Amino acid sequence: MKELKPQHVLLFLLGVLLVLAPVMYFVPEGGWNIGGVKVKYMTKEDFLHPKKQENADVEDIFKIDTSLNAEIPAKKPLVKHTNGSNGDMGAPGGGSYEVESEVNLQMTDAGKQNLNSFFETMSNAAAEKKRISILHYGDSQIEGDRMTGFIRERIQNQFGGNGPGLIPATNVYNTYAFDQTFSENFQRYTCFGGERLKNRKYGAMASASRFTPEYELKTENTLDSLDLKEQVGWIEVGPSARARTRARSFNNVKMHYNSCIAPTMLRVYQGGEIIHEDSLIMDGGQHSVHLSFASTPGPLKFEFTGKISPNICAFSLEGDYGVQVSNIGMRGSSGTVWGSMNQNVLATMYREVNTKMVIMQFGGNSVPSFTDSTSVRNFANYFKGQINAVKRLNPGAMVIVIGPSDMSKYEEGLYNTYPLLPYCIDRMIAATKETGSAYWNLYAAMGGYNSMPAWVEKGMAGSDYIHFSNAGSNYAAQLFYNALMTEYNTWKGN
Numbered sequence: 001m002k003e004l005k006p007q008h009v010l011l012f013l014l015g016v017l018l019v020l021a022p023v024m025y026f027v028p029e030g031g032w033n034i035g036g037v038k039v040k041y042m043t044k045e046d047f048l049h050p051k052k053q054e055n056a057d058v059e060d061i062f063k064i065d066t067s068l069n070a071e072i073p074a075k076k077p078l079v080k081h082t083n084g085s086n087g088d089m090g091a092p093g094g095g096s097y098e099v100e101s102e103v104n105l106q107m108t109d110a111g112k113q114n115l116n117s118f119f120e121t122m123s124n125a126a127a128e129k130k131r132i133s134i135l136h137y138g139d140s141q142i143e144g145d146r147m148t149g150f151i152r153e154r155i156q157n158q159f160g161g162n163g164p165g166l167i168p169a170t171n172v173y174n175t176y177a178f179d180q181t182f183s184e185n186f187q188r189y190t191c192f193g194g195e196r197l198k199n200r201k202y203g204a205m206a207s208a209s210r211f212t213p214e215y216e217l218k219t220e221n222t223l224d225s226l227d228l229k230e231q232v233g234w235i236e237v238g239p240s241a242r243a244r245t246r247a248r249s250f251n252n253v254k255m256h257y258n259s260c261i262a263p264t265m266l267r268v269y270q271g272g273e274i275i276h277e278d279s280l281i282m283d284g285g286q287h288s289v290h291l292s293f294a295s296t297p298g299p300l301k302f303e304f305t306g307k308i309s310p311n312i313c314a315f316s317l318e319g320d321y322g323v324q325v326s327n328i329g330m331r332g333s334s335g336t337v338w339g340s341m342n343q344n345v346l347a348t349m350y351r352e353v354n355t356k357m358v359i360m361q362f363g364g365n366s367v368p369s370f371t372d373s374t375s376v377r378n379f380a381n382y383f384k385g386q387i388n389a390v391k392r393l394n395p396g397a398m399v400i401v402i403g404p405s406d407m408s409k410y411e412e413g414l415y416n417t418y419p420l421l422p423y424c425i426d427r428m429i430a431a432t433k434e435t436g437s438a439y440w441n442l443y444a445a446m447g448g449y450n451s452m453p454a455w456v457e458k459g460m461a462g463s464d465y466i467h468f469s470n471a472g473s474n475y476a477a478q479l480f481y482n483a484l485m486t487e488y489n490t491w492k493g494n
Helices: 006-026 044-048 109-125 148-159 343-352 373-393 421-434 442-446 451-457 470-492
Strands: 032-034 037-039 131-138 165-168 179-182 187-190 207-210 231-238 252-258 264-270 273-279 287-292 300-306 311-318 322-329 355-361 398-402 408-411 414-417 438-440
Touching: 109 131, 109 148, 109 322, 109 355, 109 398, 109 438, 109 470, 131 148, 131 165, 148 322, 148 470, 231 311, 252 343, 264 287, 273 287, 311 322, 311 343, 343 373, 355 373, 373 398, 373 421, 398 421, 414 451, 421 438, 421 442, 442 451, 442 470
Parallel strands: 131 322, 131 355, 165 322, 355 398, 398 438
Antiparallel strands: 032 037, 165 311, 179 231, 187 207, 207 311, 231 300, 252 287, 252 311, 264 273, 264 300, 408 414
């Protein structure tokens, strides 16, 4: 076999280049369409003037201070007795938050009136010893308490409140906000993908869990005729030492459930000892079990015994009063799920937690699938219907939409903003304002076109050019909070 020398390889490569180089002069812009297949090749222009990655200028964004988030320690409750709450956990940390926002909330006069009404409720919650809820729905951009955790700490420090609020019955995402484990026989059901409930009674978290499959009982004798064995399932919840200051302190624990149609015994253990036991209400409706403590309890194990499991919708970890800010991440969702959930159960649970604001952070999962402007308008119109559904379920509550962040599409070695993303944001803004809600433009706050590559370069977003890193989530949350507090200070007259 003839030995190949370096000069032979060099001559071969030069020959290939000589053959292929002239092709550049005949390549049309966009390549050839051969038999319905798109064939691309480097053009003369690309060879002589290769394209360079263009990033937005985001230097000023990362000069904002996010370190103040957990500086104010949670106020310790006054212990008056050891068998329950003394009603005093939830006081604000004090101080004010003076700030200016580069990207303000966009809304009509009706939206501003609704927002001001919320501000009045929020500013009085601690003084009136009331609990109110802000529910932060979103796609994978917020899962695991990202963005929400930072916003919660800011709000609770300023306006009062403790605990992470609502948490899933069985959590599947990494989170620092709480600790949770559960038995292997618990199955998670969601309305936004994966296993679904036939009765659609998910509750406010858009998910629920069961330790047996669903069964339908038509007569009193059906339970025995099904020949089911009694099963035991358990869920343990508790504070996380890694959580932010406010989130890891709470003294009220609620378990929300529905669809209890067969005898189910609940036993709650603390430190291996039973502290509460009761039979769950067997009318199929939406209910909750409420336990209160003098201070933050250790892990609580909720043990369920029965032949047919109820839907365990969520737990709520709260203080006595103040603002609860709940993270409801729905991976893969475009925020078009409210019609797929039982409306009566939803409305009941929204009332139970006293919902006064709903944040809807969606759009990112739809952007890659847009093919033309018509598909964008169809999504925006459908999303408008979802906003109206949320408002119907929560009369008087304020709705804020946070649209998609910048997202990059990789083509020809470069990362550029998805072509229809800016138009999607324009349509979402219009739809939001028409409902009397407010829109916050995360895309603009990041720096606009091609800001995502700049965030990735600084370690503020991941290599998928879609999701923020933990540090980036804090900056995005701070930018949103600045916009919210700018409106609050205007309402307050500062």
